Amino acid sequence: NAGVTQTPKFQVLKTGQSMTLQCAQDMNHNSMYWYRQDPGMGLRLIYYSASEGTTDKGEVPNGYNVSRLNKREFSLRLESAAPSQTSVYFCASSEFRVNQPQHFGDGTRLSIL
Amino acid sequence: SQQGEEDPQALSIQEGENATMNCSYKTSINNLQWYRQNSGRGLVHLILIRSNEREKHSGRLRVTLDTSKKSSSLLITASRAADTASYFCATDARYGGATNKLIFGTGTLLAVQP
Numbered sequence: 001n002a003g004v005t006q007t008p009k010f011q012v013l014k015t016g017q018s019m020t021l022q023c024a025q026d027m028n029h030n031s032m033y034w035y036r037q038d039p040g041m042g043l044r045l046i047y048y049s050a051s052e053g054t055t056d057k058g059e060v061p062n063g064y065n066v067s068r069l070n071k072r073e074f075s076l077r078l079e080s081a082a083p084s085q086t087s088v089y090f091c092a093s094s095e096f097r098v099n100q101p102q103h104f105g106d107g108t109r110l111s112i113l
Numbered sequence: 114s115q116q117g118e119e120d121p122q123a124l125s126i127q128e129g130e131n132a133t134m135n136c137s138y139k140t141s142i143n144n145l146q147w148y149r150q151n152s153g154r155g156l157v158h159l160i161l162i163r164s165n166e167r168e169k170h171s172g173r174l175r176v177t178l179d180t181s182k183k184s185s186s187l188l189i190t191a192s193r194a195a196d197t198a199s200y201f202c203a204t205d206a207r208y209g210g211a212t213n214k215l216i217f218g219t220g221t222l223l224a225v226q227p
Contacts, residue, residue, distance in 0.1 A: 004155070035217075042201065043156075043217040058214065090155055098214050099143055099205030104155030 002026055006091050006105035013081045013112045021076040021108050023091030031094045032074035033058075033102065034066060036087040043090065048098065049074055081112045119202055119221040127226050132189045134221040136202030137182075145178055146203045146215070147187050156201065159187075194227045 007022045025032065030051045035043040045058030047066040055066050063085060065077045074093075078085060088109050092102040120135045136145070144163045148156040162169045162178045162185065169176045175188040189196055199220040206216050 040219060042219040045214055045216075048214065092156075101146060101158040101161055102156075102215065103158070106153075106155045 004091055004093055004103050004105035006089075006108050008108060009106070010109045011111070013078075013110065015082060015112060017081050017112075018077065018079050019081065020078075021089055021091075021110075022073070023075065023105060024073045025091075025093040025103070026072065027093060027095075027103065028071070029093035029095050029103070030071070031096065031098055031100075032068065033092045033094075033098075034064075034074070034076045035090045035092065036060065036085075037090060037107070038087050046076065046089075050098065083112050086110060086112045119200070119218045121221060122219070123222045123224070125224045125226065126192060128192060128194055130192055132192050132196070132223055132225070134187045134200050134223070136185045136187070136218055138185075138202075138204045138206075139183065140204075140206050142180075142204045142206065144205055145176075145185050147174075147176060147185075148201045148203060148217075150199045150201065150220070152198070159200075189223075192223075192225045194225050196223060197225045198223060 004025045033048040034046040037043050044060050046064050049055045049068040052071045067075045088107045090104050090107045092104045094100040094102045118137050146161045147159045150156045160171045160176050162176050173190045178185045199222050201217050201220045203215045203217045
């Protein structure tokens with residue numbers, strides 16, 4: 001049982017490049033989330049999807065877009081990467097409500113030069 | 114701003130000792146959760162305590178919640194080297210729209226020396 005799988009694990013981009021972070025869960029969860037984790041800042045919510053077909057902004061959505069492709073998959077896209085987006089990105093899921101226990105992937109470590 | 118703030122930021126203890134971490138938050142909540150994060154890994158859910166509960170146990174973990182003081186504590190008893198990790202509290206709060214979301218604190222880094 002893989003849980004939440006994120007790809008890639010590491011990525012280095014140049015300023016202005018675009019890329020998509022992939023996330024898939026095999027727990028049949030309805031809700032999925034994207035967070036970024038920066039030193040001293042804790043986790044901050046970028047976007048979330050309460051159910052298939054819906055997405056909503058979190059605390060720090062600027063510079064990102066998301067797609068809930070189906071119930072399993074939730075992708076995060078950086079259209080024009082900036083050095084300020086250097087961070088560790090985590091995808092998570094929960095069964096129904098957003099305040100239920102969340103299951104996390106192991107993260108994507110993204111550096112933007 | 115962060116809903117949850119952990120204290121202390123870092124804690125170093127010897128194996129076998131107890132470790133206590135505290136979390137303070139700002140607004141009314143439905144529940145509070147604690148998570149563990151090992152270095153280079155994702156967060157792992159430890160325990161959830163509802164706003165109408167005062168104490169909850171899970172194995173060597175004991176969580177208390179004082180809604181009047183807007184604070185919670187996580188106690189790890191008889192600590193082991195494997196407990197070395199960062200610990201985060203997370204509270205549900207209304208952010209932006211009407212849907213509650215989890216807001217994470219900045220974490221306590223626990224080092225258990227063998």
